[in-house]
Amino acid sequence: SAVISQKPSRDICQRGTSLTIQCQVDSQVTMMFWYRQQPGQSLTLIATANQGSEATYESGFVIDKFPISRPNLTFSTLTVSNMSPEDSSIYLCSVEYPGTQYEQYFGPGTRLTVT
Amino acid sequence: GQNIDQPTEMTATEGAIVQINCTYQTSGFNGLFWYQQHAGEAPTFLSYNVLDGLEEKGRFSSFLSRSKGYSYLLLKELQMKDSASYLCAVTSGGSYIPTFGRGTSLIVHP
Numbered sequence: 001s002a003v004i005s006q007k008p009s010r011d012i013c014q015r016g017t018s019l020t021i022q023c024q025v026d027s028q029v030t031m032m033f034w035y036r037q038q039p040g041q042s043l044t045l046i047a048t049a050n051q052g053s054e055a056t057y058e059s060g061f062v063i064d065k066f067p068i069s070r071p072n073l074t075f076s077t078l079t080v081s082n083m084s085p086e087d088s089s090i091y092l093c094s095v096e097y098p099g100t101q102y103e104q105y106f107g108p109g110t111r112l113t114v115t
Numbered sequence: 116g117q118n119i120d121q122p123t124e125m126t127a128t129e130g131a132i133v134q135i136n137c138t139y140q141t142s143g144f145n146g147l148f149w150y151q152q153h154a155g156e157a158p159t160f161l162s163y164n165v166l167d168g169l170e171e172k173g174r175f176s177s178f179l180s181r182s183k184g185y186s187y188l189l190l191k192e193l194q195m196k197d198s199a200s201y202l203c204a205v206t207s208g209g210s211y212i213p214t215f216g217r218g219t220s221l222i223v224h225p
């Protein structure tokens with residue numbers, strides 16, 4: 001199984017500011033994803049982080065609001081820009097390992113509160 | 116689009132058996148995942164069903180009926196540590212990235 005770490009684990013931010021969340025994996029993976037989990041809601045995919053190219057965003061999510069970097073096969077960042085209280089959520093990164101049955105391994109999550 | 120439905124909350128007694136149902140509507144169904152998520156923790160993989168039938172893994176079993184758009188997760192010999200949210204997720208079309216349901220919060224009491 002994967003060892004995935006995220007920083008920060010939690011943060012309280014003021015509206016209008018931006019926060020960058022880091023995701024580090026213990027081995028090289030092709031597929032990395034960013035999800036959002038709002039209170040009482042399901043996991044919602046924000047984007048697929050592609051190494052060496054722009055991220056692929058899901059409907060309702062745009063690059064200006066959620067810029068993503070993927071400089072190599074073990075690391076990615078998600079920035080939540082110009083935050084509002086509606087962005088308060090848990091943000092999780094996940095990876096899919098080659099050879100597994102498409103199962104995803106999730107990081108511990110970043111709990112973001114915007115005041 | 117996809118529509119995934121599962122009960123919001125269930126309660127059960129330690130040592131008992133509980134069945135958590137999931138129904139889905141999607142085109143081009145590939146497979147169905149079950150994940151367990153303890154409060155404040157990341158989801159962890161439990162099972163992935165592609166074919167009809169029951170797959171057993173220790174105390175946990177997962178069933179799929181593709182024709183009925185239906186799955187269930189069966190937990191036997193319940194333990195207090197099984198109190199968690201159980202997420203049903205479906206893959207479809209050309210993508211193996213799952214779409215998650217809202218999850219079922221299971222409370223196991225003594």
